Amino acid sequence: MAERLNPWENALKQLDKAAKAMNLNPGYHQILATPKRVLEIQLPIKMDDGTIKVFTGWRVQHNDARGPCKGGIRYHPNTDLDEVKALAMWMTWKTAVVDIPYGGAKGGIRVDPHKLSPGELERLSRRYIYAISPIVGINKDIPAPDVYTNPQIMAWMMDTYSALVGYNEPGVITGKPLEVGGSEGREEATARGLQYVTEEAVRVLGIDPTRATAAVQGYGNAGYFSAKFMKELGMKVVAVSDSKGAIYNPDGLDPEAVLEHKKKTGSVKNFPGAQNLNPDPIKANQELLELDVDVLIPAAIENVITKENADNIEAKLVVEAANGPTTPEADDILHERGIIVVPDILANAGGVTVSYFEWIQARTREWWTVDTVRNKLRAIMSKSFRDVYNIRNEMNVDMRTAALILAIKRVVRALEIRGIWP
Ligand code: NAD
Numbered sequence: 001m002a003e004r005l006n007p008w009e010n011a012l013k014q015l016d017k018a019a020k021a022m023n024l025n026p027g028y029h030q031i032l033a034t035p036k037r038v039l040e041i042q043l044p045i046k047m048d049d050g051t052i053k054v055f056t057g058w059r060v061q062h063n064d065a066r067g068p069c070k071g072g073i074r075y076h077p078n079t080d081l082d083e084v085k086a087l088a089m090w091m092t093w094k095t096a097v098v099d100i101p102y103g104g105a106k107g108g109i110r111v112d113p114h115k116l117s118p119g120e121l122e123r124l125s126r127r128y129i130y131a132i133s134p135i136v137g138i139n140k141d142i143p144a145p146d147v148y149t150n151p152q153i154m155a156w157m158m159d160t161y162s163a164l165v166g167y168n169e170p171g172v173i174t175g176k177p178l179e180v181g182g183s184e185g186r187e188e189a190t191a192r193g194l195q196y197v198t199e200e201a202v203r204v205l206g207i208d209p210t211r212a213t214a215a216v217q218g219y220g221n222a223g224y225f226s227a228k229f230m231k232e233l234g235m236k237v238v239a240v241s242d243s244k245g246a247i248y249n250p251d252g253l254d255p256e257a258v259l260e261h262k263k264k265t266g267s268v269k270n271f272p273g274a275q276n277l278n279p280d281p282i283k284a285n286q287e288l289l290e291l292d293v294d295v296l297i298p299a300a301i302e303n304v305i306t307k308e309n310a311d312n313i314e315a316k317l318v319v320e321a322a323n324g325p326t327t328p329e330a331d332d333i334l335h336e337r338g339i340i341v342v343p344d345i346l347a348n349a350g351g352v353t354v355s356y357f358e359w360i361q362a363r364t365r366e367w368w369t370v371d372t373v374r375n376k377l378r379a380i381m382s383k384s385f386r387d388v389y390n391i392r393n394e395m396n397v398d399m400r401t402a403a404l405i406l407a408i409k410r411v412v413r414a415l416e417i418r419g420i421w422p
Contacts, residue, residue, distance in 0.1 A: 043124060069140070071107065158180065184369060190348050213295070217322075230295065240252065240288075248356055273380070313334060
């Protein structure tokens with residue numbers, strides 16, 4: 001591809017665009033264009049065969065003006081410091097867009113966790129939290145799951161951190177299993193929040209969800225639950241994909257049955273009754289993005305909607321479950337073509353919002369019902385959509401720039417009030 005696809009450069013371009021539109025003070029612009037703290041760590045692990053392997057990991061804290069840093073931990077063979085920096089910056093915007101009292105952070109390890117045994121995975125996870133323990137904590141920085149990390153990994157990390165400090169500290173990390181201080185509704189939270197903003201978006205666009213079709217790229221936590229909740233809204237989910245392929249059925253897929261099939265076979269591919277898209281998984285995923293559907297939900301990885309394919313997107317509405325799926329150049333093309341993009345920092349903020357609920361519950365040791373979680377989440381997501389949509393209309397900018405303007409205003413206001421010290 002001709003475009004250089006570096007998420008950190010994309011994040012900076014997005015910041016520049018919003019800064020220009022809102023006439024941001026250059027000093028604050030400079031503060032926001034660099035992370036507050038970057039930690040790179042060496043992670044030596046004893047493998048099952050007795051050898052030692054050294055992995056590299058990071059924790060990046062972008063900004064904490066509005067509260068302790070917050071952000072997930074990603075295990076991926078291609079992750080690098082630039083990706084983690086971009087994700088940390090997006091977390092600052094995300095927590096500000098939904099107005100919860102956090103800053104932004106992100107962590108990552110360059111590893112393919114599928115190649116590790118359960119024991120190796122546990123040792124790596126415990127080593128990672130040990131290595132970042134000086135800079136995390138319930139009032140400092142609260143990690144959570146991201147791509148290829150899960151509640152079990154969060155439980156190992158909470159246990160290790162608790163052992164280090166000498167008392168049980170469930171509030172140090174979110175996305176934990178229910179039995180050790182997790183929250184009801186956390187597993188579905190990202191997609192549940194996405195459902196609430198999609199409801200608002202289809203309303204303003206005049207799309208009847210019961211006559212609409214949707215395609216979802218990626219079938220992990222964000223993708224599966226997004227497919228399930230789009231069906232709940234009455235949409236036909238006609239295509240889904242994962243890293244191994246993509247499937248299509250114009251009459252609609254049953255998200256539960258597809259999940260069962262993926263659990264059994266390792267992929268959504270070859271799902272009975274559906275047509276496989278291109279046999280090449282990369283091409284299949286490209287084809288999925290260009291299908292003639294009303295709603296497109298990228299829920300896998302970054303930089304999938306680029307200037308190469310933005311002209312071919314047929315959807316009227318793109319709702320970003322993944323972080324950073326659309327490049328800045330593609331954003332401009334989609335905006336010119338009248339396609340509404342509900343940006344990641346709004347669309348997938350349900351995850352961090354319920355993480356915030358989990359953190360409150362861990363601090364108070366008072367546990368909420370799933371209905372309480374959903375009602376509080378709906379109130380936050382619907383209001384945040386309307387806040388962003390109003391700025392879009394008032395300032396005549398795209399939805400991402402509107403969301404960034406809202407977020408940057410809130411962060412800069414906190415910086416101004418607190419002052420620069422020492
Ligand atoms: P996950 O690990 O549960 O699932 C990832 C899915 O993406 C898998 O189905 C995998 O097969 C697929 N995938 C990987 N590479 C692919 C490729 N090249 N093409 C197509 N599919 C591919 O991860 P997740 O938690 O669902 O996260 C997915 C995205 O959503 C990420 O961008 C993540 O940052 C974002 N997100 C997740 C949450 C959350 O709470 N889970 C919250 C906010 C944002």
